[in-house]
Amino acid sequence: xxxxxxxxxxxxxxxxxxxxxxxxxxxxxxxxxxxxxxxxxxxxxxxxxxxxxxxxxxxxxxxxxxxxxxxxxxxxxxxxxxxxxxxxxxxxxxxxxxxxxxxxxx
Amino acid sequence: xxxxxxxxxxxxxxxxxxxxxxxxxxxxxxxxxxxxxxxxxxxxxxxxxxxxxxxxxxxxxxxxxxxxxxxxxxxxxxxxxxxxxxxxxxxxxxxxxxxxxxxxxxxxxxxxxxxxxxxx
Numbered sequence: 001x002x003x004x005x006x007x008x009x010x011x012x013x014x015x016x017x018x019x020x021x022x023x024x025x026x027x028x029x030x031x032x033x034x035x036x037x038x039x040x041x042x043x044x045x046x047x048x049x050x051x052x053x054x055x056x057x058x059x060x061x062x063x064x065x066x067x068x069x070x071x072x073x074x075x076x077x078x079x080x081x082x083x084x085x086x087x088x089x090x091x092x093x094x095x096x097x098x099x100x101x102x103x104x105x106x
Numbered sequence: 107x108x109x110x111x112x113x114x115x116x117x118x119x120x121x122x123x124x125x126x127x128x129x130x131x132x133x134x135x136x137x138x139x140x141x142x143x144x145x146x147x148x149x150x151x152x153x154x155x156x157x158x159x160x161x162x163x164x165x166x167x168x169x170x171x172x173x174x175x176x177x178x179x180x181x182x183x184x185x186x187x188x189x190x191x192x193x194x195x196x197x198x199x200x201x202x203x204x205x206x207x208x209x210x211x212x213x214x215x216x217x218x219x220x221x222x223x224x225x226x
Contacts, residue, residue: 001167030209030210031209031210032209032210032211033210034210034211034212034213036151036213038151042218043200043216043217043218043219044151044200044213044216045216046212046213046214049205049210049211049212050207050209050210050212051210053210055214087150087151089151089212089213091204091206091210091211091212092211094153094156094164095141095143095153095156096153097143097150097151097152097153098150099150100150100151
C-alpha cells in the first residue's frame with residue numbers, strides 16, 4: 001500500500017500569507033497526485049490534479065508541483081474562504097489520502 | 107449537469123447490515139470508475155472501494171469480505187452493501203466519480219454524503 005504523509009498537519013496563517021503544504025509518498029507515484037479542499041460539513045472539492053493542473057474554476061492563487069514522491073500545494077495569497085482542510089490523494093495504486101492539513105486563521 | 111446523491115445511511119446496531127445508494131445523473135455510472143470514500147467524525151478521508159467500468163472491484167483491507175460494491179445500470183445507481191457492521195464503520199460515506207486519464211487519476215465529482223452510525 002502507498003502511504004501519503006502531509007506536513008504540517010496544522011497550519012495557522014493570516015490573510016495574504018503564502019502557504020505551502022507538502023505531501024510525501026512512500027513510493028513513486030509519477031503524477032498520480034491530486035489535491036482537495038474540504039470545508040466543515042461539505043464534500044471534498046478538487047483543486048489540482050496530475051500534481052500541477054488546476055481544476056477548472058479554481059482560483060489561480062492555488063498551484064501544485066512535484067513528481068515521484070514529493071509534492072507541494074501552494075496558496076500564493078491566503079484568502080478568508082481558503083481556511084479549510086486540505087488533502088492529497090494518490091491514484092497510482094488504488095487510492096489513498098494524506099491525513100490532512102488544517103489551515104486556520106492566525 | 108453531473109450530480110451524485112447518496113442515501114441509505116442511518117443508525118444500525120453492531121453486526122447489522124445496510125445498503126447505501128448513490129444515484130447519478132448527467133453521466134453513465136457503468137462507463138466510469140466509481141468509488142466509495144468514508145470519513146469518520148473529526149477524522150480524515152479513507153478510501154473504501156472502487157468498481158471499474160469493466161466490472162472489476164477492489165476494497166480497502168478494513169472492509170474486505172464485509173462490504174460489496176455494485177451498480178445497477180438500468181437505474182444508473184451505485185451501491186455499497188455493508189454487512190457485519192462495526193462501531194469503527196461509523197462515518198460519512200461519499201460516492202465519487204474517478205477520472206482515469208493518461209498518466210493521472212482524480213475524483214472530479216462527489217456526492218454530499220450519507221451518515222452511517224453503528225451503535226447500540
